[in-house]
Amino acid sequence: xxxxxxxxxxxxxxxxxxxxxxxxxxxxxxxxIASSRSAPTGSSSPVRSASPITPSGSRSSVSARTGVVVTIxxxxxxxxxxxRTGQAIYTFEAEQTSEPRCYGECAEAWPPVLTTGRxxxxxxxxxxxxxxxxxxxxxxxxxxxxxxxxxxxHEGKHQVLCHNVTEFGGRWLAITAxxxxxxx
Numbered sequence: 001x002x003x004x005x006x007x008x009x010x011x012x013x014x015x016x017x018x019x020x021x022x023x024x025x026x027x028x029x030x031x032x033i034a035s036s037r038s039a040p041t042g043s044s045s046p047v048r049s050a051s052p053i054t055p056s057g058s059r060s061s062v063s064a065r066t067g068v069v070v071t072i073x074x075x076x077x078x079x080x081x082x083x084r085t086g087q088a089i090y091t092f093e094a095e096q097t098s099e100p101r102c103y104g105e106c107a108e109a110w111p112p113v114l115t116t117g118r119x120x121x122x123x124x125x126x127x128x129x130x131x132x133x134x135x136x137x138x139x140x141x142x143x144x145x146x147x148x149x150x151x152x153x154h155e156g157k158h159q160v161l162c163h164n165v166t167e168f169g170g171r172w173l174a175i176t177a178x179x180x181x182x183x184x
Contacts, residue, residue: 071122077182086157094170113149145179
């Protein structure tokens, strides 16, 4: 009985961050619970690419200016963008240009995908769609098809719990290698 209570509390905590903001047409609570059970748990803060990796995945002697690696992986919404550590990547529909609008509390919940150099495409991700933009304060944020990229701070690795969620004045969308929103 104690294990069931812990599982219920854990599932409620995972769902609480996004489920109260879900649009009527988004995935069900059952899908989010199933996703959270099958995905390994991770820290509540996103992990950014720290060591240089080539697109083939091998270690490289490239300088520290190597960019974040963006790859594609399976999710409950089909193949979507992730960083090489398994953290899901999103776009913010309210941003129609490469200029970031997510700062303060928004950026605490949805940290930008920062990079120290040009982002690197892996797998089916299109290198020609990867780019960068400068955030206020001077940090460099990765973009895809001209839109700034973000993580969700309360997801574990290999989880996509917040696709098609409305927060901070717009919808957050997991995206495909073609730069389209993942199916809902």
